[in-house]
Amino acid sequence: MQLGVLKALFTDKLTKLYRLSEAENIFYMVLYYLEKKSKTAVLLGQETMLGDTYVTLLQSLMDGKPVQYVLNEAPFYGLDLFVDETVLIPRPETEQLVHWILEDHPNFQGSVVDIGTGSGCIPLVLKKHWPYAQVSGCDISTEALKVAQRNSKEQNLDVIFFQKNILTEELEPYDIIVSNPPYIAHSEKDDMHENVLEYEPHIALFVDDTDPLLFYKTIILLAHQQKSTCYFETSEYYRPELDNWLKEHNFSFVWQPDFQDKDRLLKVTFD
Numbered sequence: 001m002q003l004g005v006l007k008a009l010f011t012d013k014l015t016k017l018y019r020l021s022e023a024e025n026i027f028y029m030v031l032y033y034l035e036k037k038s039k040t041a042v043l044l045g046q047e048t049m050l051g052d053t054y055v056t057l058l059q060s061l062m063d064g065k066p067v068q069y070v071l072n073e074a075p076f077y078g079l080d081l082f083v084d085e086t087v088l089i090p091r092p093e094t095e096q097l098v099h100w101i102l103e104d105h106p107n108f109q110g111s112v113v114d115i116g117t118g119s120g121c122i123p124l125v126l127k128k129h130w131p132y133a134q135v136s137g138c139d140i141s142t143e144a145l146k147v148a149q150r151n152s153k154e155q156n157l158d159v160i161f162f163q164k165n166i167l168t169e170e171l172e173p174y175d176i177i178v179s180n181p182p183y184i185a186h187s188e189k190d191d192m193h194e195n196v197l198e199y200e201p202h203i204a205l206f207v208d209d210t211d212p213l214l215f216y217k218t219i220i221l222l223a224h225q226q227k228s229t230c231y232f233e234t235s236e237y238y239r240p241e242l243d244n245w246l247k248e249h250n251f252s253f254v255w256q257p258d259f260q261d262k263d264r265l266l267k268v269t270f271d
């Protein structure tokens, strides 16, 4: 079968769930995963066999399962990481956060911890760029830590992963603290994509509606005691409330917009 015909078959089915551009991207991810071929192969009119694997993958995709979980793979800032349904799929905004940290601290050699590490995406990239730093990641979830450790081994990057409930346990001092904590209130569920709700781990997404800023406040107060520089990903809805809270405490902070020009990346520093 011509790859162009296969692409048409995929996009025809997937546009029932996704926009055309997203459906095409998913097809190209599958093509690369199965045959290590890119868009050029399609444009050149190359042929392929429509095997069982294509059909099985298409079926899972049509069930609404995100392509990264179907392929057990997610790209993140130059690393191809293993992911499954026990960890959040790493997002482009988080790559932006990592980019900001790396720009702020070239050749960093101190200590850093990522709180709520999921797949380990943040500390693994930091370790790749900072070979002499002491890089750690923690999470409350045993399953997520297994994935992070698997990625550390597969990428040959020496990151220390450990279990911690950051809301109830102490944390030893670090020079830098990074976190993309759970920040979606349960009341926002109705606005979310069905496949995020169905497939991504709720412990990674949701925070108690009574205080959606709980993780930020807890981590910033910890960082204040330790004089650690902190970097966060957050929701654009929280900027006014976080601004007020940070000003009340006299903490220095700066926002950076994400790709969609939303203030979702935050740095907090202490003298």
Ligand SMILES: C[S@@+](CC[C@H](N)C(=O)[O-])C[C@H]1O[C@@H](n2cnc3c(N)ncnc32)[C@H](O)[C@@H]1O
Binding pocket: 087, 088, 089, 090, 091, 094, 115, 116, 117, 118, 119, 120, 121, 122, 138, 139, 140, 141, 144, 164, 165, 166, 167, 180, 181, 182, 183, 203, 204, 205
């Ligand atoms: C939004 S995900 C971020 C995952 C990853 N850092 C990323 O950016 O893709 C939040 C993570 O925080 C973890 N988490 C939730 N509650 C926690 C707690 N009380 N203490 C530590 N980690 C927690 C979840 O298991 C999840 O892996």
